[in-house]
Amino acid sequence: MKIRLLLFLLLVSPFLHAERAGWSLPPAESFLGIVVPPPAAGTPADKADLDAVIGIQARRTPAEIAHAEKSVGFTVFTFAEVRGEGFNAASYPKTDAFFRKLEDTVNGPKNFIKDTFHRERPYKAFPDQVKALVTIEKNYSYPSGHSLRSWLAALVMGNLDPDHRADYLACAMQVNLDRIIGGMHFPSDTAAGRTLAEAIYADLMGDPAFVSDLELLRSAEYQGDSGKH
Numbered sequence: 001m002k003i004r005l006l007l008f009l010l011l012v013s014p015f016l017h018a019e020r021a022g023w024s025l026p027p028a029e030s031f032l033g034i035v036v037p038p039p040a041a042g043t044p045a046d047k048a049d050l051d052a053v054i055g056i057q058a059r060r061t062p063a064e065i066a067h068a069e070k071s072v073g074f075t076v077f078t079f080a081e082v083r084g085e086g087f088n089a090a091s092y093p094k095t096d097a098f099f100r101k102l103e104d105t106v107n108g109p110k111n112f113i114k115d116t117f118h119r120e121r122p123y124k125a126f127p128d129q130v131k132a133l134v135t136i137e138k139n140y141s142y143p144s145g146h147s148l149r150s151w152l153a154a155l156v157m158g159n160l161d162p163d164h165r166a167d168y169l170a171c172a173m174q175v176n177l178d179r180i181i182g183g184m185h186f187p188s189d190t191a192a193g194r195t196l197a198e199a200i201y202a203d204l205m206g207d208p209a210f211v212s213d214l215e216l217l218r219s220a221e222y223q224g225d226s227g228k229h
Contacts, residue, residue, distance in 0.1 A: 022105030023210045025203055028112035034199045035192050038119050038142045049186040053122045053130050056180050060133065068178035069134045074146055075099065076153045078175065082167045094220045098213065102156070103149060106200055110148055113196070114140040123183040134182030144185045147193025148200075150175040155201045159214065160222045 039045035060068075071078070076099040080087040089096040119125075119142035123132040154172035158165030176190040204210040 022101060022108070023204055023207055023213075025105060025109060025200065028109040031109045031113060031196060031199060032116065035113055035143060035196050038117055038186075038188055038192070045188070049188050050122065050126060050129065052187045053180055053183065056177070057131060057133070057183065060181050064178075064181055065133050067174070068182040071146065071150075071175045071178035072135045072182070074150050074175055076157065078150070079153070079157055079168055079171055081171050082157075082164055083161075092221050094217055098217050099153060099156075102152065105204075106148060106152065106196075109196065109200065110143065110145050113143055113192075114145075117142045119189070121184055122186055130183045132183045134178075134184060137184055141185055142189045143192035143196050144176070144179055144189040145193065146179050147172075147176045147185070147190040148197050151194045151197035152201055155197065156214070160218055 039049055075089075076095060077088050077092075117140065119140055121137070121141040122130040123136070124138075150172035151169075154165075154168035157168045161168075176194070179185040179190055180187060
């Protein structure tokens with residue numbers, strides 16, 4: 001029995017892996033022509049970036065810190081803030097699978113750019129001036145992965161539910177701000193994440209496989225579905 005189960009898993013595992021394989025994107029290095037380098041250390045732009053973090057953290061409230069901590073775990077279902085509590089993985093399993101695959105797709109270019117610029121996070125680069133107010137992440141800062149994922153998710157959800165596109169963008173923008181409040185990112189990190197998201201979204205909308213999968217998702221879980229909003 002164990003041998004047959006093992007053989008079954010060996011046979012189906014490539015198909016399971018293929019189901020989660022990301023959609024096609026241009027080479028990761030091509031995005032360096034879209035996402036500009038972060039401000040050079042010590043320049044006025046770099047100082048403005050730091051001062052923005054300091055100013056934002058100076059006025060943070062306990063409620064804002066709590067929301068920033070919640071945003072650490074961002075998924076597409078963070079948009080329950082827009083659609084209501086019924087928007088969850090149990091009720092929207094195809095949405096869950098689709099956006100997990102989307103995250104797999106964007107990890108390549110995001111990580112390539114992070115490893116290209118090696119920018120330290122604010123709380124690490126300026127520990128005497130910036131506090132880590134949320135769960136710490138130790139990889140590089142530029143661009144912000146949370147900003148990329150939340151903005152891209154907002155663009156896709158705005159396609160599926162165009163009447164509330166601005167609401168998804170507003171929710172994603174709050175995630176961007178939360179990353180600054182938490183001391184995990186500079187404003188330019190989050191701007192770069194949004195820029196990368198816009199570029200990737202445009203590329204994906206030119207990919208017939210992505211568009212086909214998006215339409216299948218629309219038919220399965222969004223046709224005539226208005227959510228709670």
